[in-house]
Amino acid sequence: MKTFKELPTVKPLTPLLDSLVDLKNLSNFNSKELIQLTDELREYLLYSTNISGGHFGAGLGVIELTVALHHVFNSPEDKIIWDVGHQAYPHKILTGRKEAMPTIRKKDGLHPFPHREESKFDAFGAGHSSTSISAALGMALGGSKDNKYVSVIGDGAITAGMAYEALAHAGAVDKDLLVILNDNNMSISNNTGGISNYLAKIWSSRFYIQVRESGKTVLRMIPSAKRFAKRTESHIKGMLSPGTLFEELGFQYIGPMDGHDIKSLVRTLNNLKDLSGPIFLHLVTKKGKGFIPAELDPIKYHAISGQISTSTSKNLGPKYQDVFGEWLCEKARKGDQDLVAITPAMSEGSGMVNFSKEFPEQFYDVAIAEQHSMTLAAGIACEGKKPVLAIYSTFLQRAYDQLIHDVALQNLDVLLAIDRAGLVGEDGSTHAGIFDLTYLRCIPNMVVMAPANEDECWKMLELGYEHKGPAAVRYPRGNGPGEDIIKDAEKIEIGKARLIKEENSKIAILSFGSVLDIASEVSEKLKTSLFDMRFVKPLDEKALIEISKKYDLLVTIEENVIAGGAGSAVNEFIHSNSLNVDLLNVGIPDSFPIIGSPNDQKDSYGLNAESIIKRIKTKID
């Protein structure tokens, strides 16, 4: 296998890869050709991701598996379902998208994850984790018996409860289904929890591996020796118990084996292809394989930024995630022993690394387990501690019932620090945090805050922390506008808006959260009054009554879907109080975001000053 120390800047020669105009030809490749193909694929992936940026280490770790799967299985008739889909770049390259790879995640470019409309080889769309086993089982139940159904899931993704729901069901219905565990002992961070320990124990069981090697030789003679091999295995497993968890769920467990050994991968997959029932193949791989810096630092190389940067942020302040991280640290440094910080597998992205190191006793990374993280917070709150759950807006969707049923209904004292709220750009529609205002504000007992800058973010975290009951602070991806955080200044009051600019105008702009920069530009150009509303729930009703008397048109602006969002809350209030004022709601219309940078996405929705001014002018003309 070729290894690399630097990212290639010149397009590599890839004769074998280029010869695969028809993927079906791959089934004819011999071992030598397969090895050369993995080298070409790895080099091209390094080259193209260096240009585009994007997910990196995970794809490098499944080069051999991707080639082996497409060599053995007959895709697209056979369905290969990539969990999360961040490791699917090599799959995209092999399945006709090689030349378009530098456009991945860019406007008009390839989708960041598998996408059914992009290619017939993308059997199932992804982005959020732990869905592949359910989807593959659904296809096995709904599809043709002649096709094969394969789920590829990482050791991080398999920490989520949903994966076990699917495994338990699959084990019970006895359909032909192959689940491949790509175990690299990493999530984005180091993987945590009992499942991760369990998998590591299996791999480190040397005795077992030796016996398995001979077991594999027997397995090659399938089907005649299969029963014998199975008996030998179960005897050994009885002694050492590796893989029994999956066996108990009804799967035939095979492994663990080296996921970079293409020859034995192909041999094993060929054998497994014709076995019936649910099969669990455990592969051990290295994240970042073949690119030395990524092998050495897989956390840093989970994703990279490319040569073509599409980020056009003009903001110079700190990242919101770092404001949150610093706020957490400061609270704990002041000796707050009640504070408990929780992340479902996103400690880097949520700005919690420093806190986790400084205050390990007050920190829980619960792995990819959003539902559990919420109810865990509820339980902690029941005992009088103060849980702060840091969660991305898009992943909070997973924990919605737990938020309603376990937290809000019991009015428990939980603070949600909701990151990546609004349009998040390159990760695409699967990661957009554009629904939270809608789905949060309809929950009784919730306080929902949207800071417009770093100072408000800090103060709202403080307010939410002190508030008795569930509270949420939702802030965007990326940097703040650079507002100084003045910690000792006056506190923010619950449900109080801030008048920013009063003009002798018939129009007032009501800005919710980080869109204040756009709202200010509109207000500047049209000489309107401007309010930073701060709270989506409770709304500043007193202010709204005054405002509606004073102005003819209220323009609400938010980075959330218009349906049921902050503007919608204003409409409801105005109508239910029979207030006589015209309304214009600016936000995200009823469609999923395009691929591209946050600004591309905003522009596509007309969420910029120019478009908003046009809409206001049309409205008042």
Ligand SMILES: Cc1ncc(C[n+]2csc(CCOP(=O)(O)OP(=O)(O)O)c2C)c(N)n1
């Ligand atoms: C529901 C959900 N929560 C969190 C994430 C963010 N996320 C993306 S990849 C990843 C790690 C996945 O680990 P693993 O499945 O082992 O794949 P690896 O990157 O190690 O190859 C996480 C936490 C997500 N995509 N979906």
